Amino acid sequence: MDTYDLIDLALQRFTAKEVAMALGVDVRTVRRWHTRETEPKPYIADAIRQRLLPLGDPPTGPATFRFIDLFAGIGGIRIPFEKLGGRCVFTSEWDPYACKTYAANFHDGPDHMFAGDITKVYEEDVPDHDVLLAGFPCQPFSIAGVSKKNALGRPHGFADKTQGTLFFDVARIIAAKRPKAFLLENVKNLVGHDKGRTFSTIIDVLQNELGYKVHTKVINGKHFVPQHRERIIIVGFREEVPFDWDDLDLPPVEDGPKLRTILHSEDGSEPAEWQCLEGPKGRVSSKYTLSDKLWAYLQNYAMKHREKGNGFGFGLVTGNDVARTLSARYYKDGSEILVSRGPRRNPRRLTPRECARLMGYDDTFRIPVSDTRAYKQFGNSVVVPVIAAVADLMYPLLDRIGEPVPAEKKVA
Numbered sequence: 001m002d003t004y005d006l007i008d009l010a011l012q013r014f015t016a017k018e019v020a021m022a023l024g025v026d027v028r029t030v031r032r033w034h035t036r037e038t039e040p041k042p043y044i045a046d047a048i049r050q051r052l053l054p055l056g057d058p059p060t061g062p063a064t065f066r067f068i069d070l071f072a073g074i075g076g077i078r079i080p081f082e083k084l085g086g087r088c089v090f091t092s093e094w095d096p097y098a099c100k101t102y103a104a105n106f107h108d109g110p111d112h113m114f115a116g117d118i119t120k121v122y123e124e125d126v127p128d129h130d131v132l133l134a135g136f137p138c139q140p141f142s143i144a145g146v147s148k149k150n151a152l153g154r155p156h157g158f159a160d161k162t163q164g165t166l167f168f169d170v171a172r173i174i175a176a177k178r179p180k181a182f183l184l185e186n187v188k189n190l191v192g193h194d195k196g197r198t199f200s201t202i203i204d205v206l207q208n209e210l211g212y213k214v215h216t217k218v219i220n221g222k223h224f225v226p227q228h229r230e231r232i233i234i235v236g237f238r239e240e241v242p243f244d245w246d247d248l249d250l251p252p253v254e255d256g257p258k259l260r261t262i263l264h265s266e267d268g269s270e271p272a273e274w275q276c277l278e279g280p281k282g283r284v285s286s287k288y289t290l291s292d293k294l295w296a297y298l299q300n301y302a303m304k305h306r307e308k309g310n311g312f313g314f315g316l317v318t319g320n321d322v323a324r325t326l327s328a329r330y331y332k333d334g335s336e337i338l339v340s341r342g343p344r345r346n347p348r349r350l351t352p353r354e355c356a357r358l359m360g361y362d363d364t365f366r367i368p369v370s371d372t373r374a375y376k377q378f379g380n381s382v383v384v385p386v387i388a389a390v391a392d393l394m395y396p397l398l399d400r401i402g403e404p405v406p407a408e409k410k411v412a
């Protein structure tokens with residue numbers, strides 16, 4: 001890659017202003033380099049590699065297995081599969097801010113395709129792969145309902161049952177590409193949604209229409225991180241393999257970590273460039289402390305609900321606790337997880353870096369977006385070590401399955 005290529009790559013991941021700041025030049029200079037009006041000095045290539053793109057070169061050479069990352073978000077499901085030696089060959093994510101975080105953390109080579117809206121991708125254009133990964137969004141309508149509406153005079157099949165849903169897009173790619181295995185992740189509520197009909201339609205399609213051996217389990221993130229977070233994991237294999245949830249390596253919940261393990265140390269030992277910290281001790285910035293108005297509102301709201309006999313309220317925690325589920329709405333008032341700062345001080349929100357840790361991301365994970373975006377992204381994400389435990393169980397079984405067979409079932 002020459003210096004111009006590096007500039008173009010940096011500008012795909014960062015704004016011109018961010019690139020200019022990192023390189024200590026003004027924005028116009030960056031734009032002139034980009035349009036080839038002026039030539040950058042030779043040291044600029046090194047500066048870009050070190051300050052903006054220190055992700056190493058994209059992977060080359062043979063991979064142990066190939067996978068695709070659908071509804072990728074910020075890549076939480078991808079991390080463990082990549083660590084196992086897998087090569088990501090296709091990613092789909094349409095949110096530009098999630099894409100920004102994704103691009104800042106994963107470096108893909110020329111054999112990788114990035115697509116936006118998956119509903120617009122023709123399944124035959126998806127590269128061949130061994131493992132399909134998808135944390136597909138649970139849509140607020142019933143798949144079984146779609147089925148009833150479409151049933152009249154139409155052939156029986158997953159297209160009829162799930163058309164118009166994002167699960168349909170997962171199913172049609174599985175049908176066309178026949179990967180050895182898949183891992184799908186969703187909220188626990190999917191299991192009970194529409195009296196269980198949505199979930200049973202999904203399992204019926206995977207098992208009976210697509211012919212996969214399917215295994216499901218609700219797993220709580222608190223085995224690995226100090227957060228109660230229950231998610232349904234659906235794993236499928238194209239052939240019969242000795243997959244057994246009993247082999248899943250889940251540390252006992254009683255010994256699970258407490259919040260102190262993810263809170264900032266505030267003793268000066270953390271990187272000073274993190275914008276959420278202030279001063280030589282790296283104290284959490286005061287901007288995360290709740291205003292008097294918001295704190296009074298949350299307390300009043302909780303009191304009113306208590307009087308009515310409802311349990312709803314804010315979640316005030318200390319380092320000895322396990323947090324409630326971090327939601328994508330955390331940016332609004334932070335009410336589900338408020339860190340106590342003693343009886344006479346208003347509590348604070350978690351910082352985005354603490355949210356990253358709460359989801360099991362390590363501190364090398366880059367957060368190149370605003371706090372609001374970061375809260376949404378981590379609230380939507382997976383507990384990475386949960387996926388890692390499942391990936392460890394799946395990985396040795398991949399070799400037992402033959403190469404993909406030609407698609408038998410295509411969507412009309």
Ligand SMILES: C[S@@+](CC[C@H](N)C(=O)[O-])C[C@H]1O[C@@H](n2cnc3c(N)ncnc32)[C@H](O)[C@@H]1O
Binds near residue numbers: 075098134166381382
């Ligand atoms: C539940 S999140 C998945 C988060 C991901 N597992 C992670 O670890 O960050 C679902 C993602 O699907 C994306 N999405 C929703 N509809 C999409 C579509 N039609 N095409 C591509 N991405 C879509 C959303 O932007 C969101 O980031």
